[in-house]
Amino acid sequence: MRLHRPSVSAVAAVLVSSLGIVAYHHTARANSAPASQASSVVHDAAASGPGRSSAATVPPGTTASPRPEIPTRLPGLGPTTLSHVPADARQVVLVTGAARDSASSKAVLYQRVDGGWRPGPVWAAHNGYKGWTDDHHAGDLRSPIGVFGLTDAGGRLADPGTELPYHRSRAFSAGGSGFEGEPLAGSFDYVVAINYNRRPGTSPMDGAKPMGANRGGGIWIHVDHGGPTHACVSLSRTHMKQLLRALDPAAHPVVVMGDAASLAR
Template identity: 65%
Template structure:
């Protein structure tokens, strides 16, 4: 294996990783990147604040060692917002005006639904319900490399990219051959095109960098490369996937000036 390809395989710990890759974790099974990417495919990041490090996220909100936002209540947050419970609602930063709510069908299920909400003076307005997929084994509130579960929490959405040209998003967008992928997933489905469009979920990553950045502030063992990406008709290793047309719609809708976040987890966990 060429040195660059070997390096890429060793660094991929997220959606582009595979069970055959050295630290594979957040996406399909037998994925093998076809191009040497910068540091690593996606990095899980930081919750709706930062990355588990104070001062890296939304103003006035501290992140926890989980990479999630502080649980302090935000009285100004209008409700309802999906079927989110008070504990989950309290994790949403007060300045967030867009929220992608991904609700899993069960703790161990890999099918889910996604809705983009917009915060207005009168409350949260819901968009269309989109079918989504998550990790093979479902969800966890303590994500670790290789557990094949998606992390539960509230995380900021700050950076995007993909193999295809920028469709017109307001988010910083990294068009790169590093988003190339081949191989097959858990159901034997082809993975090609899965990273045509991605949005990095700020779990264990540094916001303001390409989704391909491999920095893991919480440590490599906490996983990385947790993205929103194009559905490949099968469960992921940790990411959330949407149909390509819905990924395009999401990219066109997200606005960094609105401080977008993603709220993700199984229905039971999010209702608390």
């Protein structure tokens, strides 16, 4: 009796059929997975966003980088300074002077998230010509050290998109030259009033000084003109617009400002 040998095409058809059965069963098992497993897959995918790594995307033989830690307290601040930061403040502009008598400083916007303080980028800044003081008086050319509310904004130019009350006026004008001969024009195109010796909830142009005129006032965060200020804090035009767009009255923003040694107390 002569055995019949199946053709190559017949064998291939059987293999394709078998593979189809295996594929079907694999798909059926996946489709019939419990809802809890399906939701966990979605959760894992969502958790693999910026700054996070899922196991599926880590190359073989490597270890996933740990998620960056968010500081639980504002860095560089000592217990005395921290005690003056309001409990409901969820935005802090931290301005740290290079030294007590220096007009150079840096500013960082911190946002309260996940039980910690998430920092923004570091921005170069200027402060008072003679540095910082715990006892500011009009004309001393030093910026006051302390924690102050940020409730009101304004400027010569249109509102760039801030949530703070914004007063646009041509009265926000500056002329002449700064301490290093730099032109002051445009310095008040955008300002945020620092609540030192002023009435919160009013235009930055409001002239009321509750502690008296001799204690100074009109201290703002404004556009940097390339040199020291009389007592204000200044940021680049780009960073001023970013700050204005970020500040949220509902987050009760404050500025914490002073030289590094004083803030560490």
